[in-house]
Amino acid sequence: MDWVNAVVQGTLLGGLYAMFAAGLSLIFGVMRLVNIAHGDLIVLSAYVALSGAMLLGVSPFVVLILAVPVMAAFGYLLQRLVLNRTMGDDILPPLLVTFGLSVIIQNALLAAYSADPQKLQAGAIETAAFAIGPITVGVMPVIVFATAVAVIAGLQWVFYHTALGRAFRATSDRQDIAQLMGLNRAHVFGLAMALSMAVTAVAGVFLGMRTSFDPAIGGSRLIFGFEAVIIGGLGNLWGTLAGGVILGVAQTLGAKLHPGFQVLSGHVVFLFILAVRPRGLFPRIDG
Amino acid sequence: MTRLSVSRQTRLSNIAMLALAVTLLLLAAAPWWAGRAELRLLGEIFLYMSLATLWNLLAGYAGLVSVGQQAFVGLGGYMLFAATLLWGVHPLVALPLAMVAGALVSAPVALLIFRLRGAYFAIGTWVVAEVFRLSFAQLSALGGGSGISLxxxxxxxxxxxxxxREALLYWLALGLAVLVVGAVFAFLRSRRGVALTAIRDNELAARSLGIDVWRTKFTVYVVTAALTTLTGALIFLQKLRISPDAAFSANDWTAFVIFIVVIGGIGTIEGPIIGTLIYFVLRETMADLGAAYLIALGAVAIVIMLVAPQGVWGLIRGKSGTELFPLSRRVRGLTDKGN
Amino acid sequence: MPEPILSIEGLDAHYGDFQALYGLSMQVARGEVAAVIGANGAGKTTLMRSVSGLIRNQPQAIRFRGQPIGGLRADQVAALGIALVPEGRLLFPSLSVEENLIIGGQMGRPGPWNLPRLYDLFPILRERRHVPATALSGGQQQMVAIGRALMSNPDLLMMDEISLGLAPVVIKSIYEALPGIVGEGLTAIVVEQDIAKALSVSSRVTCLQEGRVSLSGASAQVTRDAISRAYFGV
Incomplete structure (x- = not known):
């Protein structure tokens, strides 16, 4: 039963990873941008929520209403003012600029909040749990997982059923022809980054409620998100959820074998899938 | 009729080579004129110069943007400690052993992560470095997570x-920098190096000229990894203590190295050298600022990437095409009116 | 000549490092169909890309309704009422037929064109509106490309080699739809390799050769001789 329990907990953890991955996947899909600072932006969101919750004296759930637009606006400005200037055929400029951004965010957080671990206090709900047969499931992990499913369903809906999604897909297909349709590429890219950062804000707040965080953990959150994207298959949002779940389960099973194997076994599963299915488990058919 | 000849040397590059020889002699004599602290600093400069030159070969010439070279720095350190502590090998023998180990390990790693393209390749290299860090943390014979001393x-x-001992370590660092810069310079002048430049400039065209892009990149990756591993072994021979977090530090062995190359000028031989000097001047004057120093470093790198992607060397060189290390060929004997 | 809707004066345009147009000048009158002909590499597509803003140029070199547009981005040019049917159609593969048409009209410019009217013009598209655009035949894809441009209700419609790679019978049916398109005060520029076709649909013709205008005149009056001189530069 312990093993079944580990699988269940890992699945729920995978929801969080899927949210890390969704923002990454979104901007890669629209503008082929890989944001090295993605993990640090997740952590930044957690700190924004921390400060918001303290200043306003409200629950982290309420702060979400604040953190999402703040991060989205930040994302839009970041894209318009900085990242758009690096977009082109050469992958080096965006990579190095987001890398520099990652170092800046990390150290700015360090200067502002110190290296001490922090946590978002959500109150009694943190420890609440219910039993399904012999397995005890935390309410918080279930909320996180449900949110992840909702976020991915929402992104899927935006992509395939709204004008914004059409603009994203058209720009992704052919940037110059999309301009002919009256779509300003710089603005479309800005909106994609804003949406990505909105998802990141949700991910960051839930990260902060589930576990403690400090300024240095951004790198590994980027890696988890990236692994979920590659395992699930590029360009497939539901695949990303599956990728997150596989990664989460690999980690909890690894941790059951030996506490030191938790993160390592996730990496090993990722490398194994990369070796046998380089395009991921659920690659987009038309990709 | 004018005689045309093709040559790489220019007058300036000849003078630069002469100046380089004199500088090297002076530096080789440093144990006799420099104090202990200066010697240590110079040694560190040479080690960073090696790392920067290698990363520049990888990213600036081969287009393999790795953010996980700390995998090989750490591997080098741990190979040195394992060879000397566990197998009783002399440290000077352990150094080349570490290099060979780096090459052997990097080949299967390349097979795996070469499946990732562009920016995803970069994150893939980071995952590999994390796997190394977490794996070495499990080796209790080498101190596990808390590390071990020599x-x-x-x-x-x-x-x-x-x-x-300090003089020997210094000479090793100087020798390594000369070896690495010299090897990269020689490689870029070779047939394979020219192929690499062709790939960077236009992969499709290079392919159509019959250049095996994959093999060329693979070779560069393995050679770079081997020399990075050697550098790592030397770094930890100086530090005398190793732990997984120090050995596989993304900040120390990748972030700073990338900043050095970007600031100096990516895709040039001179860039990493100049970048290393700038970096150490900044560090020696500003490092007390702590986090603010790193924020400034990140900001400088971003601004350079946006405004002057050719870096400081690119600004110095301007449009004149000045090269201290003669790499490009020039056609001589063309007169203004001719052709 | 009546007041020109599009006026190009001394346009130098570059395609990468290569200069494709040299001091090109031409005018298109409101409501007319102008043809641009010329051999491969004469600069026709560069001209289309320049007017539509895909290539940025000197602001004053291109004027639309008197307003300088040479330096505008493509989306700004589109908002002013210029639409391009690009060479090779270039539909959006991840959008369905209908989505390709809708995105063409996403600026919401008022005018006669909307989905029902387009489906009346090309009934086959109504049947196939939910399939991915690239699953259509070449001729149907060309209908989508034309429809996508029309959906923006442009004042100036530019069509770059719309018959390229299509079977003669398909070309014929597409050109038969042309009068229904340009009837209502719409100005059009048709780029064609097929000289006879270009002359038959247009009132004025401009021939390009190596990036310069080599001939310009009323389509009904230019002689075959003059055209072949202008075309091949004998």
């Missing part, structure tokens, strides 16, 4: 006296 007896094998 036994004094092993250190004494280098040389009995402290100043002799």
């Amino acid at each position: 036994a004094p007896a092993i250190v004494k094998q280098l040389a009995s006296g402290r100043s002799a």
